[in-house]
Amino acid sequence: MSGLSIIDIRKAFGEKQALRGVSFEVPQSSSLAVLGPSGCGKSTLLSIIAGLEAPDGGDVLWDGESLARIPPHRRNFGLMFQDFALFPHRNVFGNISFGLQMLGWEALRINNRVSEVLELVGLPGYEKRDVNTLSGGEGQRVALARSLAPQPRLLMLDEPLGSLDRNLRERLVLDLRRILLASQQTAIYVTHDQEEAFSVAGQVVVMNSGRIEQTGSPQDIYTRPASAFVARFLGLVNLFAGQVRQAQSGFEVETPFGSFPIANHPAGPVTVLLRPDALSLGPGGKSQILGELVRVDFRGQICQALICANDAVLRIDFPSSTSLPAIGEPILISFNPSDTLLVLPESEMPSRAINCP
Amino acid sequence: MTKTDDYPLLRSWVRPLLLWLPPVLFLSLFYFYPLGSILQVAFERSQSGLAGPFYEVFSSPGIRSVIAFTFWQAALSTLLTLLIGLPGAYLFARYEFRGKSLVRALTAVPFVLPTLVVAAAFNTLLGSRGWVNLALMDSFNLLLPPIQFTNSLTAILLAHVFYNTTIVLRMVGDYWSHLDPRMSQAALTLGASTLKTLRHVTLPLLMPAVLAAALLIFIFDFTSFGVILVLGGPRFATMEVEIYYQTISLFNLPLAAALSMIQLTCTLGMTILYTQLSRRMQRPLSLRPVQYTQRRLRTWQSRVFVSLFMGLLLGLLTIPLLSLAARSVISLERGQNASITNPQFTLAYYQELSQNRRDSLFFVKPINAIGISLAYASMTVVLALALGLPAALTLARDQDWRLNRWLDPLIMLPLGTSAVTLGLGFIVALDQPPFDLRASPLLIPIAHTLVAFPFVVRSLVPSLRSIRPRLRQAAAVLGAPPSQVVRQIDLPLVGRAVLVAAAFAFSISLGEFGATALVSRPEYPTVPVMIYRYISQPGSLNYGQALALSTLLMIATAVGMLVIERLRLADIGEF
Numbered sequence: 011m012s013g014l015s016i017i018d019i020r021k022a023f024g025e026k027q028a029l030r031g032v033s034f035e036v037p038q039s040s041s042l043a044v045l046g047p048s049g050c051g052k053s054t055l056l057s058i059i060a061g062l063e064a065p066d067g068g069d070v071l072w073d074g075e076s077l078a079r080i081p082p083h084r085r086n087f088g089l090m091f092q093d094f095a096l097f098p099h100r101n102v103f104g105n106i107s108f109g110l111q112m113l114g115w116e117a118l119r120i121n122n123r124v125s126e127v128l129e130l131v132g133l134p135g136y137e138k139r140d141v142n143t144l145s146g147g148e149g150q151r152v153a154l155a156r157s158l159a160p161q162p163r164l165l166m167l168d169e170p171l172g173s174l175d176r177n178l179r180e181r182l183v184l185d186l187r188r189i190l191l192a193s194q195q196t197a198i199y200v201t202h203d204q205e206e207a208f209s210v211a212g213q214v215v216v217m218n219s220g221r222i223e224q225t226g227s228p229q230d231i232y233t234r235p236a237s238a239f240v241a242r243f244l245g246l247v248n249l250f251a252g253q254v255r256q257a258q259s260g261f262e263v264e265t266p267f268g269s270f271p272i273a274n275h276p277a278g279p280v281t282v283l284l285r286p287d288a289l290s291l292g293p294g295g296k297s298q299i300l301g302e303l304v305r306v307d308f309r310g311q312i313c314q315a316l317i318c319a320n321d322a323v324l325r326i327d328f329p330s331s332t333s334l335p336a337i338g339e340p341i342l343i344s345f346n347p348s349d350t351l352l353v354l355p356e357s358e359m360p361s362r363a364i365n366c367p
Numbered sequence: 368m369t370k371t372d373d374y375p376l377l378r379s380w381v382r383p384l385l386l387w388l389p390p391v392l393f394l395s396l397f398y399f400y401p402l403g404s405i406l407q408v409a410f411e412r413s414q415s416g417l418a419g420p421f422y423e424v425f426s427s428p429g430i431r432s433v434i435a436f437t438f439w440q441a442a443l444s445t446l447l448t449l450l451i452g453l454p455g456a457y458l459f460a461r462y463e464f465r466g467k468s469l470v471r472a473l474t475a476v477p478f479v480l481p482t483l484v485v486a487a488a489f490n491t492l493l494g495s496r497g498w499v500n501l502a503l504m505d506s507f508n509l510l511l512p513p514i515q516f517t518n519s520l521t522a523i524l525l526a527h528v529f530y531n532t533t534i535v536l537r538m539v540g541d542y543w544s545h546l547d548p549r550m551s552q553a554a555l556t557l558g559a560s561t562l563k564t565l566r567h568v569t570l571p572l573l574m575p576a577v578l579a580a581a582l583l584i585f586i587f588d589f590t591s592f593g594v595i596l597v598l599g600g601p602r603f604a605t606m607e608v609e610i611y612y613q614t615i616s617l618f619n620l621p622l623a624a625a626l627s628m629i630q631l632t633c634t635l636g637m638t639i640l641y642t643q644l645s646r647r648m649q650r651p652l653s654l655r656p657v658q659y660t661q662r663r664l665r666t667w668q669s670r671v672f673v674s675l676f677m678g679l680l681l682g683l684l685t686i687p688l689l690s691l692a693a694r695s696v697i698s699l700e701r702g703q704n705a706s707i708t709n710p711q712f713t714l715a716y717y718q719e720l721s722q723n724r725r726d727s728l729f730f731v732k733p734i735n736a737i738g739i740s741l742a743y744a745s746m747t748v749v750l751a752l753a754l755g756l757p758a759a760l761t762l763a764r765d766q767d768w769r770l771n772r773w774l775d776p777l778i779m780l781p782l783g784t785s786a787v788t789l790g791l792g793f794i795v796a797l798d799q800p801p802f803d804l805r806a807s808p809l810l811i812p813i814a815h816t817l818v819a820f821p822f823v824v825r826s827l828v829p830s831l832r833s834i835r836p837r838l839r840q841a842a843a844v845l846g847a848p849p850s851q852v853v854r855q856i857d858l859p860l861v862g863r864a865v866l867v868a869a870a871f872a873f874s875i876s877l878g879e880f881g882a883t884a885l886v887s888r889p890e891y892p893t894v895p896v897m898i899y900r901y902i903s904q905p906g907s908l909n910y911g912q913a914l915a916l917s918t919l920l921m922i923a924t925a926v927g928m929l930v931i932e933r934l935r936l937a938d939i940g941e942f
C-alpha cells in the first residue's frame with residue numbers, strides 16, 4: 011500500500027519493554043493520532059519511525075519497502091519535537107531553511123519556500139527573528155514550519171502542544187488541523203490529550219504500556235471503547251464488574267444495579283460501561299435505575315451527580331440547569347440498554363474512592 | 368528491521384578511531400618518544416643500577432624537602448584560591464549587576480598572562496626595586512628595601528592565587544549560572560533551611576565543578592615553574608625548578624629523570640582522579656538559560672557586599688599589572704635624578720627595544736622577538752586546534768566507547784608533565800635521525816602545542832557535550848547527513864568554545880617559558896626568554912627592558928582575551 015506501515019515493532023530498554031509488538035498503517039495524505047498516557051511508548055515509536063532508534067524487532071515500511079537500512083537523514087520524514095529543538099544559533103529563517111539547504115535548493119527558491127511556510131503557520135515576516143526570543147506559541151509554529159518546509163513524505167508531531175497552556179492549545183490545534191489538511195500532509199500526531207487527538211486526526215490509535223489497545227475513527231473510539239483502559243482514558247468512569255448469562259429470552263448481563271438484556275455474548279465475567287451522555291433523569295426509556303443522590307459537583311456548564319445504587323456509584327453529568335432532587339433523596343435514572351450499556355472484556359476494578367451509605 | 372544500519376555502525380568504533388589517529392600519532396611522536404628517550408638516557412648513565420636515581424632522591428634530605436614543599440605550596444595555594452574564588456563564582460552566577468561583563472572579562476586576563484609577566488608585575492610592586500619598597504625607603508630614609516617579598520613563600524602564594532582565581536570564577540561560576548535555581552527553591556519549599564539547601568542541594572550539584580577546578584589548580588601549582596624560579600629564588604625550589612637546576616646547572620640527568628618520573632606519577636594520579644570524579648559525579652542536569660537564573664541586587668547590603676568583593680577582586684587582579692605598566696614608563700632610579708617623590712616619565716625602555724647593541728645578550732633586536740613569538744603562537748593555534756578538535760569530538764560524543772576512558776587521562780598527561788622535562792626530551796630525542804628537528808624552528812610550536820593541547824581539549828569537551836542530542840536528531844530528520852550535523856550544528860554551537868580554545872593556545876604559546884628556555888635557538892628568541900634574561904641581569908636598563916617587554920606581552924594577551932570576549936556568539940551556553 012502507499013504510505014507508512016508499521017509491522018510488529020518491538021523495543022526494550024534493558025528490562026523495560028517500551029514497545030511490545032505495535033502495528034498500524036498510515037495511508038498517504040491521511041493523518042493518524044497516537045493517543046496514550048506518558049510512558050506508553052509513543053515517543054520511542056516516533057524515534058524508530060524516524061530512524062533515530064533501531065527496533066529490536068519488526069519493520070517500518072514506506073510504500074511497501076523496508077526502511078531498515080535507510081539512515082534518518084535519507085528518509086525524508088519530518089519530526090517535530092515536543093520541546094521544538096530549535097537551533098539556538100540560527101534565526102527563524104536559518105531554522106526553517108535548514109532542511110531546504112540539506113536538499114541543496116537555490117537561495118531564491120529557499121527564500122520563497124520559507125516565506126510560504128511562514129505564511130502557512132501565520133507568522134509572515136518573522137524571518138529575521140531570534141529564536142530565543144519567541145513565545146511558546148511562536149516557537150511551536152516555527153518548529154512546525156521547519157518540519158513542513160522540506161515537504162516531508164511523512165510528518166510526525168511529538169506532543170507538539172504539550173508545553174503550551176490550555177487556551178493556546180485549543181487555538182493551535184485547530185490551526186494544526188487546517189495546515190495538515192491544506193498541505194495534504196501524511197502525518198502522525200502523538201499526544202496524551204484525547205481532544206487534541208480527536209480534533210486533529212482521522213484515525214486514532216490508543217496505546218497502553220507498549221501495546222495498541224484500539225484503532226479506529228475518533229467517533230468509533232469514543233462511542234465504542236474496546237477496553238476498560240480506553241474508556242477510563244477517555245474519561246468514561248461508569249465501569250462495573252458484571253456477569254453475562256444466558257437467559258430464556260437471550261443474553262443478559264448482571265450488574266450491581268440490575269440485569270439488562272444484551273446482544274449475543276459468551277457467558278462469563280465482564281466489565282460493563284454505562285455511557286453517561288445517554289442517561290436521562292426521570293422515568294422513560296427501557297430500563298431504570300433507582301438510586302440515592304449522594305453528591306453534586308458543579309463544573310460550570312454541567313454538574314456531575316454521584317448516585318448510589320445497590321452499593322455501586324454512578325457518576326452522571328447533567329446540564330447545570332437541571333433541577334435535581336436534594337442530597338440524600340432518591341433519584342430515578344432511565345436509559346436504553348442497547349446504546350448505553352457496553353460490555354467490555356473483564357478488567358480489574360480500582361478500589362472505590364467513595365463508599366455508599 | 369535489523370538491529371543496526373551503517374549509521375550507528377560508524378558511530379560505534381570507526382569514527383572514534385579515525386578521530387583519535389592524528390592526536391595519538393602526534394603525542395606518540397612528540398611526547399611519549401621523547402619521554403622514553405630521556406628515561407633511557409638517564410638509566411644508561413646511572414651507575415648503581417635501575418633503582419639508583421630513586422635511591423639518590425629519597426636518601427637526600429634536600430631533595431625530600433623539595434618534594435614535600437612542592438605538595439605543601441600547591442595545597443596552600445589551591446585552598447587560598449578557592450577561598451577567594453568561590454564567593455566570586457556565586458556572585459557572578461546568581462546576580463546581575465552593572466559592570467559585571469567588564470569585571471568578568473578582566474578576571475580572565477591574569478590566567479592567560481605569561482608566568483614571567485606575573486613575576487615581573489609582582490616584582491615591580493613588592494620587589495626590592497618595586498613601588499612599595501622604594502616608597503618606604505624614601506619616607507624613612509632607609510638604605511635597604513624593608514620588605515623581603517621576593518624569595519618568600521608569600522610571593523609564591525600570592526602569584527598563584529592571582530593566577531588561578533579565574534579558574535574558579537569560570538569553571539564553577541559558569542556551571543553555577545546555568546544551574547536551575549528552582550532546584551534550591553524546591554528544597555526551600557520542602558522545608559530545608561538556606562544552609563541545608565546549600566549543603567544538600569547546591570553543593571552536591573556544584574561538586575563536580577568545584578573538584579574539577581580545585582584539581583586543575585592544584586596541578587598547575589604543583590608544576591609551576593616561572594613564578595617559583597623568579598619569585599621563590601634558590602630557597603624555595605619545587606620539583607620543577609629542581610629538575611631545571613639538575614639538568615641545566617648540574618647536568619645530573621639521572622636525578623632529574625627520577626624526579627620527573629615521580630612528578631609524572633603524581634600528576635598522572637591526579638588527572639585520573641580528576642576524570643574519574645567528574646565522571647562519577649556527572650548527573651543529567653537541566654541547565655537553564657542565564658536570564659532565568661540571575662537576580663538583580665535589591666537590598667543596599669547586597670549592593671555594598673558585591674561592590675566590596677568586586678573591588679577586592681579587581682584590586683588583587685589589576686594592581687600588580689598597573690604597577691608593571693606604570694613602572695615600565697616611569698624611572699625611579701636615584702642615579703637618574705629620579706625618585707619616588709620625583710618620578711620621571713620615560714620611554715627609554717621601549718626605545719631601547721629596537722636597538723641592537725653590540726654587547727646585547729642576543730643576536731637580534733628585542734623588537735624582533737615579538738614577531739617571532741607571534742609567528743610561533745599562530746602555528747600553535749593551527750596545530751592545537753587541528754589535533755584538539757577531533758579528540759574533543761570523540762570524547763564528547765562516544766562516551767560509551769571503552770577506550771575513551773583510557774585516552775581521556777592520557778591526553779591530559781602533557782599538562783602534568785613539567786615543561787622542562789618536555790624541553791629536555793626534545794633535545795635528547797629529536798636531535799638525531801629519524802627525527803632530526805633540533806635546528807628546526809618548528810620545534811617550538813610543537814612544544815607549545817603539547818602544552819596547549821590539554822587546555823584546548825578540556826575547553827572544547829564540555830560545550831560539545833552540552834549540545835542537546837535533540838538538536839542533532841532534529842538536523843538528521845531534516846536531512847542532514849552526519850558530516851553536515853557536525854558542520855551545521857556542532858561547529859557553530861561550539862564556535863565560542865573554539866574561539867576560547869584558540870585564544871588559550873595563542874596565549875599559552877606567547878607566554879610559554881619552561882620548554883622554550885631549553886629548546887629555543889639563540890637566533891630565534893621568544894619574548895619570555897628575553898624577559899628572563901633581562902630581569903636576571905643587573906642594571907636598570909636591563910630591568911627596564913624586561914618591564915617594557917613584559918608590558919607589551921601583557922597587553923598582547925589581554926587584548927586577545929578581550930577581543931574573544933566581545934567576539935563570542937550570542938550566548939550559546941543556554942540550553
